[in-house]
Amino acid sequence: xxxxxxxxxxxxxxxxxxRGRVSEADVDAAARxxxxxxxxxxxxxxxxxxxxxxxxxxxxxxxxxSSLTAGQQVVKIVNDELVELLSAGDRTFRxxxxxxxxxxxxxxxxxxxxxxxxxxxxxxxxxxxxxxVAADPYRPAAADQLATLGKGLxxxxxxxxxxxxxxxxxRGSLEEARKLTRDTIxxxxxxxxxxxxxLMAEIAAVNAAVHPVETLLVVDAMTGQEAxxxxxxxxxxxxxxxxxxxxxxxxxxxxxALSIATVTGLGVKFMGTGEKTDALEVFHPDRLAGRIxxxxxxxxxxERAQETVDASSAAKLEEKLRKAEFTLEDFLDQxxxxxxxxxxxxxxxxxxxxxxxxKEAQDAVDRGDLRRTEAIIRSMTRHERRDPxxxxxxxxxxxxxxxxxxxxxxxxxVKQFTEMQRLMKQLAGGRGRGMxxxxxxxx
Ligand SMILES: Nc1nc2c(ncn2[C@@H]2O[C@H](COP(=O)(O)OP(=O)(O)OP(=O)(O)O)[C@@H](O)[C@H]2O)c(=O)[nH]1
Ligand SMILES: [Mg+2]
Numbered sequence: 001x002x003x004x005x006x007x008x009x010x011x012x013x014x015x016x017x018x019r020g021r022v023s024e025a026d027v028d029a030a031a032r033x034x035x036x037x038x039x040x041x042x043x044x045x046x047x048x049x050x051x052x053x054x055x056x057x058x059x060x061x062x063x064x065x066s067s068l069t070a071g072q073q074v075v076k077i078v079n080d081e082l083v084e085l086l087s088a089g090d091r092t093f094r095x096x097x098x099x100x101x102x103x104x105x106x107x108x109x110x111x112x113x114x115x116x117x118x119x120x121x122x123x124x125x126x127x128x129x130x131x132x133v134a135a136d137p138y139r140p141a142a143a144d145q146l147a148t149l150g151k152g153l154x155x156x157x158x159x160x161x162x163x164x165x166x167x168x169x170x171r172g173s174l175e176e177a178r179k180l181t182r183d184t185i186x187x188x189x190x191x192x193x194x195x196x197x198x199l200m201a202e203i204a205a206v207n208a209a210v211h212p213v214e215t216l217l218v219v220d221a222m223t224g225q226e227a228x229x230x231x232x233x234x235x236x237x238x239x240x241x242x243x244x245x246x247x248x249x250x251x252x253x254x255x256x257a258l259s260i261a262t263v264t265g266l267g268v269k270f271m272g273t274g275e276k277t278d279a280l281e282v283f284h285p286d287r288l289a290g291r292i293x294x295x296x297x298x299x300x301x302x303e304r305a306q307e308t309v310d311a312s313s314a315a316k317l318e319e320k321l322r323k324a325e326f327t328l329e330d331f332l333d334q335x336x337x338x339x340x341x342x343x344x345x346x347x348x349x350x351x352x353x354x355x356x357x358x359k360e361a362q363d364a365v366d367r368g369d370l371r372r373t374e375a376i377i378r379s380m381t382r383h384e385r386r387d388p389x390x391x392x393x394x395x396x397x398x399x400x401x402x403x404x405x406x407x408x409x410x411x412x413x414v415k416q417f418t419e420m421q422r423l424m425k426q427l428a429g430g431r432g433r434g435m436x437x438x439x440x441x442x443x
Pocket of ligand 2: 113114142188191
């Protein structure tokens with residue numbers, strides 16, 4: 001969602017970083033560029049005016065321009081302001097109460113049901129026992145959707161007979177939670193086309209009946225400024241405790257997502273980045289700002305790795321790398337592990353300094369490069385995977401046919417791998433454990 005904005009801001013900041021001397025005119029030029037970039041990204045114009053004004057003021061105001069690291073300092077100011085913009089409102093996610101009740105509200109199709117399941121998964125990881133509640137009285141299909149998601153995650157789903165009022169469903173779910181010893185209830189309420197009297201009354205009634213500790217408004221970031229308008233209307237009419245921005249993975253311009261917290265005063269607590277139930281991120285303004293400005297987001301990358309890669313296999317891998325015993329079989333394992341961590345483009349974008357290669361990496365994946373590499377390795381026998389030196393011409397032809405690729409591709413992979421093994425042996429002989437640090441990463 002932030003690709004275009006990110007490209008433009010990075011280009012602008014690149015003209016400043018590393019420069020000793022920065023003049024007021026340079027700052028003005030950068031400020032103009034930043035202003036355009038934000039406006040083009042669809043950030044509310046008033047917000048743009050404030051932010052750019054502050055950046056300029058801070059950059060030329062203090063004794064920054066005369067310092068030797070002026071460029072970096074101006075970049076830091078831009079980063080600070082972006083973080084500030086994203087940080088508005090209260091972002092604490094509360095789970096008090098027994099059971100803690102979380103209610104998800106929002107317009108039709110904003111992503112409530114999907115978010116309910118994602119949140120369920122998220123709090124299981126926090127060591128809690130959630131109960132998902134289909135609080136849509138009229139559409140059995142809505143309850144089915146939640147039931148399917150719950151089943152996939154092994155989280156129980158409570159549903160009531162069609163026609164039961166939302167308030168009664170909510171009350172019933174409290175009882176169910178006690179029965180099943182569940183400590184958190186996630187209410188997936190029915191979506192409406194607009195914020196009308198009926199919806200406001202329903203939210204008020206649910207709040208009075210079961211006292212949710214969180215009433216999260218789910219908004220579709222793809223709808224741009226409309227999402228901001230919706231959030232403003234909700235914030236004014238009902239006691240909402242925070243926002244969940246969904247579909248941030250989409251290709252809309254992202255400006256709404258950037259300014260929604262500042263404009264509405266509601267904190268963004270979570271961000272949905274995909275259709276699957278693992279595509280939910282706790283909203284960290286500093287990390288998102290880092291990603292947008294191309295400074296990377298190492299924290300998220302490390303967390304993803306910890307979540308998906310189990311420690312013992314990581315240790316085994318390290319051992320193999322150290323002894324230069326890494327085979328094509330291990331390589332295949334690694335390819336699969338990395339892909340579990342999320343879309344490659346996203347991952348590469350989190351590596352500091354490699355933001356500009358994210359698209360290239362994702363394109364390679366989209367072209368099917370990884371899939372073809374996998375297919376080639378899969379078409380090899382175990383023996384061949386462990387010792388590619390046995391791969392003569394006829395074996396290579398067999399592999400090309402078996403994997404639906406070409407002889408050239410097979411040759412290229414074997415060559416690259418052999419090269420990598422040679423390098424590993426050299427490093428293993430020389431520096432042992434330090435080798436990963438010595439790997440040429442990017443530029
Ligand atoms: N790409 C992407 N799609 C999402 C995300 N969140 C939800 N969706 C998709 O958006 C569509 C609507 O999501 P739902 O969770 O059914 O929305 P809802 O608010 O429950 O809809 P109603 O109950 O009909 O009001 C589905 O196709 C979801 O897969 C997200 O973060 N990224
Ligand atoms: Mg729904």
